[in-house]
Amino acid sequence: xxxxxxxxxxxxxxxxxxxxRGLALRKAGLFKQSIEQFQKAxxxxxxxxxxxxxxxxxxxxxxxxxxAVAAFRNALKSPGASTKDIVQILYxxxxxxxxxxxxxxxxxxxxxxxxxxxxxxxxxxxxxALSMRRTQAEPRSTQNNPKAExxxxxxxxxxLLRNVK
Numbered sequence: 001x002x003x004x005x006x007x008x009x010x011x012x013x014x015x016x017x018x019x020x021r022g023l024a025l026r027k028a029g030l031f032k033q034s035i036e037q038f039q040k041a042x043x044x045x046x047x048x049x050x051x052x053x054x055x056x057x058x059x060x061x062x063x064x065x066x067x068a069v070a071a072f073r074n075a076l077k078s079p080g081a082s083t084k085d086i087v088q089i090l091y092x093x094x095x096x097x098x099x100x101x102x103x104x105x106x107x108x109x110x111x112x113x114x115x116x117x118x119x120x121x122x123x124x125x126x127x128x129a130l131s132m133r134r135t136q137a138e139p140r141s142t143q144n145n146p147k148a149e150x151x152x153x154x155x156x157x158x159x160l161l162r163n164v165k
Contacts, residue, residue: 019050091110
């Protein structure tokens with residue numbers, strides 16, 4: 001077949017190949033290289049959610065938790081996310097936020113997850129444990145001040161929603 005008859009690869013083909021290469025690199029422990037491949041795949045809406053989730057997991061494997069949080073939030077913004085996808089991403093987002101000791105944000109992610117799937121893994125236990133930890137860690141000024149606590153919850157929700165839009 002003459003070279004001019006070879007069809008140009010479509011965006012979907014390029015994204016699929018990049019995603020598959022990214023998976024192979026991630027499996028081999030080459031996380032930085034896998035991130036580069038997954039970033040090529042996010043340009044295709046078909047692969048965006050999965051690629052962002054894989055970027056987050058790869059970032060987490062490199063101990064780049066803040067970057068992982070951003071990637072997981074991008075995954076949640078991706079079109080076509082099923083409830084199952086959302087639940088899985090919210091769980092790893094919550095775990096990552098816990099690693100960063102961002103308790104209020106982790107609680108919001110877990111509470112959102114619980115609304116989607118109340119029996120998912122250990123989400124109930126995590127909410128209870130983090131709620132207890134948060135109460136113990138709060139300064140006295142907010143412990144007996146419902147307005148301050150409500151304000152903190154409002155800010156946590158606003159941050160979560162701002163990052164998901």
